[in-house]
Amino acid sequence: xxxASKSVDVKTITFAQAIADAQAEEMERDSNVFVVGExxxxxxxxxxxxxxxIEKFGPxxxxxxxxxxxxxxxxxxxxAFAGMRPIAEIQYIDFLAYVxxxxxxxxxxxxxxxxxxxxxxxxxLPNGCKGGNSATHSQSLESWFMHVPGLLVAMPSTPYDAKxxxxxxxxxxxxxxxxxxxxxxxxxxEVPDEEYTIPFGAADIKRRGKxxxxxxxxxxxxxxxxxxxxxxxxxxxxxVIDPRTLNPLDIDTVVDSVKxxxxxxxxxxxxxxxxxxxxxxxxxxxxxxxxxxxxxVRVAGLATPAPxxxxxxxxxYPGIDDIANACRKVMR
Amino acid sequence: MxxxxxxxxxxYHKMLEIRYFEEAAMETWRQKxxxxxxxxxxxxxxxAAAVCAAMEPGDYFSSSHRSHGHYIAKGLDPNRCMAxxxxxxxxxxxxxxxxxxxxxxxxxxxxxxMVGSGAHIAxxxxxxxxxxxxxxxxxxxxxxxxxxxxxxxxxxxxxAVHKLPVIYLCENNRIAVYTRYEDYAPVENLSARAAGxxxxxxxVDGTDAIACYEVLQEAVKRARKGEGPTLVEAKLYRxxxxxxxxxxxYRSAEENEEWSRHDPVARxxxxxxxxxxxxxxxxxxxxxxxxxxxxxxxxxxxxxxxxELTRQEAMKYVYADDELLPVGFGALASEEA
Numbered sequence: 001x002x003x004a005s006k007s008v009d010v011k012t013i014t015f016a017q018a019i020a021d022a023q024a025e026e027m028e029r030d031s032n033v034f035v036v037g038e039x040x041x042x043x044x045x046x047x048x049x050x051x052x053x054i055e056k057f058g059p060x061x062x063x064x065x066x067x068x069x070x071x072x073x074x075x076x077x078x079x080a081f082a083g084m085r086p087i088a089e090i091q092y093i094d095f096l097a098y099v100x101x102x103x104x105x106x107x108x109x110x111x112x113x114x115x116x117x118x119x120x121x122x123x124x125l126p127n128g129c130k131g132g133n134s135a136t137h138s139q140s141l142e143s144w145f146m147h148v149p150g151l152l153v154a155m156p157s158t159p160y161d162a163k164x165x166x167x168x169x170x171x172x173x174x175x176x177x178x179x180x181x182x183x184x185x186x187x188x189x190e191v192p193d194e195e196y197t198i199p200f201g202a203a204d205i206k207r208r209g210k211x212x213x214x215x216x217x218x219x220x221x222x223x224x225x226x227x228x229x230x231x232x233x234x235x236x237x238x239x240v241i242d243p244r245t246l247n248p249l250d251i252d253t254v255v256d257s258v259k260x261x262x263x264x265x266x267x268x269x270x271x272x273x274x275x276x277x278x279x280x281x282x283x284x285x286x287x288x289x290x291x292x293x294x295x296x297v298r299v300a301g302l303a304t305p306a307p308x309x310x311x312x313x314x315x316x317y318p319g320i321d322d323i324a325n326a327c328r329k330v331m332r
Numbered sequence: 333m334x335x336x337x338x339x340x341x342x343x344y345h346k347m348l349e350i351r352y353f354e355e356a357a358m359e360t361w362r363q364k365x366x367x368x369x370x371x372x373x374x375x376x377x378x379x380a381a382a383v384c385a386a387m388e389p390g391d392y393f394s395s396s397h398r399s400h401g402h403y404i405a406k407g408l409d410p411n412r413c414m415a416x417x418x419x420x421x422x423x424x425x426x427x428x429x430x431x432x433x434x435x436x437x438x439x440x441x442x443x444x445x446m447v448g449s450g451a452h453i454a455x456x457x458x459x460x461x462x463x464x465x466x467x468x469x470x471x472x473x474x475x476x477x478x479x480x481x482x483x484x485x486x487x488x489x490x491x492a493v494h495k496l497p498v499i500y501l502c503e504n505n506r507i508a509v510y511t512r513y514e515d516y517a518p519v520e521n522l523s524a525r526a527a528g529x530x531x532x533x534x535x536v537d538g539t540d541a542i543a544c545y546e547v548l549q550e551a552v553k554r555a556r557k558g559e560g561p562t563l564v565e566a567k568l569y570r571x572x573x574x575x576x577x578x579x580x581x582y583r584s585a586e587e588n589e590e591w592s593r594h595d596p597v598a599r600x601x602x603x604x605x606x607x608x609x610x611x612x613x614x615x616x617x618x619x620x621x622x623x624x625x626x627x628x629x630x631x632x633x634x635x636x637x638x639x640e641l642t643r644q645e646a647m648k649y650v651y652a653d654d655e656l657l658p659v660g661f662g663a664l665a666s667e668e669a
Contacts, residue, residue, distance in 0.1 A: 034463065060463065066493065071452040071486035078456020081442075082392070084463065086456070100483065104446050105453060113435035113442070114425035115649035149650050152657075173652035201658035248661050 009193040016185040018159035019049040019124070022166035023087060025195070027057055030085060033170055034061040037072055037089030037124075046091050047126055047185045073101035073123065080119040081109065085170060092137050093125040093179070099144070106175035107150030122169045122176045127155075128219060128269045129317055130182040135305035138313075140270035142217070145177040146246040146279070152200060153246040155179040157221035159189040161244055164198030171197070179246075181218035181269070201248035205257070209239035212327045213257040215280050216267035217243060220318060224267050227323035236331055246276055254280060255287045262293035263330040269317050272300035294330040299323055335545055337609050339385050343541050344600050344610075346381035348622045350401040351597055353410055356626040357400065357417055361576050365634055366418040369431050369445075373401040375539070375571040376503055378596040379564075380405040382544035383471050383501055386552040392440040392457050392470035394450040397432045398503070399443035402473055406441045408434065410629040420636035427639045428649065440468075448478040451487030451500065458496030458561075469497040469555040476565075477508025479522050488561065492529035495560035499551045502563065503538060505570040510582060526563035538566030539596040542603065569594065 013021070027033045034057075035050055041064040044051035054062040065072050069090055076086040090096045102123060109117045129138040145153050152174050156162040162180065169176040206221060207228050216224035221242045228238035239257050243249055258264050264284055266277030277298040284296065302316040354374050361370055373380070376398070384393075384405040395402040403413050408424065416423030416434050424434045432445035444450050454472035461468050478484050479502060491498045502522055506513040519525070526533025532554070536547045544566055551562035569591035573580035604610040610618075639645055651661065 063459075063494075066486070066489055068452075068486035068490060070449075070483035071455065071490040074449060074452025074483060074487055075456035075459055075490055078394075078453035078458070079460040079463075080456070081453070082457045082460035084460045098482065100446055100449055101452065105444075105449065109435070109442070110652055111649045112425055112429040112433040113437070113649075114423075114428050116425075116437045117435060117442075118652045120652075152651075168656050172656045173654050174657075197656075199658070200656060201661065248658055250658075 010190040011193060012188050012190050013159055014186060014188050015159045015162050015180070016048045016051070018163035018191055019166055019180060020051050020053065022163045022170070023050065024053060024056060026167055026170040027053070027061065032083065033085045033087065034063065035087045035089065036063040036065050036075060038065055038067055038091045040064060040089050045089060047182060049124070049180065049185065050089065069095045070098045070101060073106070076121045076123065077101050077105045077109070077119060080121040081117060085120045087122045087124060087170060089124045091126065093127040093141050094136050094139050096125065096141070102151070102175070102177070103148050107148050111150060118173045119175045120173045122166070122178055124178045124180060126182050127179045128181045128183060129306060129313060131313065132308065132310050134308035138306035140268065140301065142179045142246060143270060143274060143276050143279070146276060150175065151247065152176045153179065154200065154244065155217050155246055156244055157181070157184060157218055157242050159187070160191050161198060161204065161242070163191055164196050165200070165244060167197045168200060172200070179218065183219040187222065198244070200245045201250050203241050203243045203250035203253040205239060205253065206242050207238065207240040209237040209261070211237040211261055212263045212265060212330055213239050213241060213254065213261045214265045214267060214323065214327065215241045215243060215254055217246070217276060218269065220267045220269060223318065223320050224323050226320045227327065230320065230324050231327055236327055238327055249280070251280070251283045251287065255284060258284050258288045259291045262291055264292070264296045265299060265323070265326045265330060266296065267299045267318055267323055269301050271303050272298050273303065275300050297326040297330055299326045335542055339545065340542065340600070340604060340609060343381045343385050343545060344604060345618060345622070346384065346405050347377040347541065347597050347600065348619060349410070349625070350377040350380065350404045352622050352626040353404050353413070353629070354400055356630045357414065358576055360630050360634070368417060368419065369397070370417070370576040371398040371431070371574065372572045372576060373398050375591070375596060376505060376568050377401055378541040378568070378600070379501055379503055379538055379544045379548070379566040380473070382541055383499065383548045383552070385545055386549040387469065387471060389439065391468050392454070394454040394457070394470060394472040395441060395443045396450060396474045396478070397443065397445040397447065398475060399432060399434065403434055403441060403443070406439050408436055408439060408441065410625060411632040414629040414633040415636045418633040418636065419638065420633055421639045422632070422636040448474065448481030448484035450474055451478070451484040452490060453487070454498050455487045455491040455496055458491055458498045459494060461497055462494065467556055469499060469552055471499045471501055473501040473503060475508065476502060476504040476506065476513060476517065476522060479525060480508070480516060488529050488563070491561045492531045495558060497555035497558065498561040499548065499555055500561055500563045501548070502565040504565050504567050507570060509574050521565060523563055523565040531561050531563060533563040533565070535565045535567060538568030539594040539599060541596055541600045568596070
């Protein structure tokens with residue numbers, strides 16, 4: 001969905017600004033919402049995604065935490081248990097290797113309590129490669145969280161989607177993992193001035209096409225669109241779908257598309273093995289096996305830790321050509 | 333400091349409740365009436381009862397895997413606690429949480445099987461209290477083993493930085509699952525670790541309920557006044573194994589024998605008798621009455637219905653009701669099963 005409805009005023013902002021705006025609006029709306037994380041206050045976040053919040057809401061609601069990822073997550077769990085709506089930022093998704101508070105508590109308290117507890121909390125996770133940050137600041141770990149029942153997972157690709165989905169996440173009564181691709185932070189897009197939210201579980205068809213269905217997520221959506229543009233000249237008409245949330249996953253939109261195109265390519269920065277693409281491919285097989293005219297192709301990051309040197313690094317993530325080649329392959 | 337006589341009798345009553353609840357739980361486990369984890373707290377009753385005597389009902393309690401004493405001290409209904417052990421529909425969590433994760437939002441207590449994690453979750457509760465400007469406190473109880481986890485340090489540091497109303501209560505039973513204190517802790521008193529966070533730390537005889545109460549009452553007061561967390565280490569001994577199926581043969585008979593002379597229940601009982609705060613008959617009546625309550629709890633659990641044994645039922649409560657999700661999101665998931 002684009003912001004094409006002409007009647008509304010729009011502005012062009014970065015993805016990072018969209019994240020900051022969503023938080024500011026929700027903090028304005030609900031005094032129980034607060035932000036905690038490393039450098040989220042005075043610095044405005046390592047990627048500027050909490051810029052301006054401390055000036056507006058003060059250090060009582062925008063908390064610069066110690067370098068303590070367990071405490072950031074654990075504090076969010078405890079505060080949510082006691083009635084608040086925390087937003088926790090972990091500076092890089094890689095730092096959440098200590099997943100205990102999220103996986104053992106945020107995802108399970110409600111279930112363990114027999115439905116008595118609600119933990120309305122959002123964990124914001126800058127994800128994926130930034131460029132030159134090497135192996136422990138570049139991982140794409142969204143499938144870890146998609147795997148765990150009890151967590152909802154969003155992974156937007158545009159400023160518009162980021163803002164609308166984050167507002168939904170903050171209002172949700174569940175524990176939401178919000179995956180923000182670092183490369184997307186610096187991209188721009190239009191958002192309306194007026195208030196809007198985007199529901200979870202609603203994929204967005206970013207480009208209509210009749211030959212190949214490409215399901216891409218996060219920053220890879222823009223590369224998939226570039227590939228689609230390239231293939232246009234070859235007479236291959238690519239449909240690009242962004243699931244926008246991974247749990248719930250809107251598989252129906254993907255299946256409907258595959259029923260029309262007969263071909264599926266999945267694209268993500270994350271490693272191929274047990275990646276989101278594997279899940280989507282399986283669900284398509286379960287739901288549209290008879291419609292597939294070619295085996296599904298998964299375009300994914302190479303199974304290696306990310307190298308430091310950027311020219312090497314560029315080689316391990318899917319490029320536009322990789323996506324285009326995958327589309328050509330399923331068309332053969 | 334003189335402790336009010338009523339408080340002492342209350343603490344003694346609670347300690348008996350805990351002791352007899354635990355005995356009933358172990359007995360029914362041995363009779364194979366239920367199966368599941370059971371980390372017994374016999375001889376660890378004093379700190380739990382003491383801190384609950386110092387707190388108000390609206391205060392929070394972050395418990396550990398060795399949790400039954402905390403549940404009972406905080407005031408949970410023994411029937412529903414026992415039913416939870418049995419996995420029955422009448423249990424606090426309808427058979428989802430069990431021994432280690434009994435959770436009640438009204439009395440604001442939860443068990444937590446992840447060693448050390450309570451420290452940061454309790455800090456978060458403390459932060460919520462501070463942000464709302466209300467006056468509750470939260471007790472976070474854990475074993476000595478927890479003090480070596482990273483999350484424990486992170487949580488206490490966070491609480492100390494923000495002066496959050498938390499009482500960090502270490503029940504130091506000198507053994508971390510099966511590893512002895514001498515093999516994992518380089519300090520004589522774990523309370524010494526408080527210095528690293530700039531908060532007060534105290535070590536107290538965990539078999540002396542009166543001493544526990546005196547220290548913990550101060551910690552509760554401090555927290556309520558907004559002066560921040562306190563670390564209290566109560567030294568005691570786990571009479572039984574790590575779990576009900578652990579015979580604990582790794583400890584010497586001499587050591588067990590020595591510690592069996594430090595029975596916190598008997599100790600407080602002697603005090604009550606010697607100070608003439610209770611009579612022998614009064615104590616016996618109290619014991620009989622509590623024993624019956626716990627026997628009845630076992631009967632209640634035994635006679636309670638199981639949860640509905642369907643896959644749909646097993647998948648209930650994963651997600652909170654949420655108008656922001658697609659219609660039937662949780663239900664769809666359960667239809668798949």
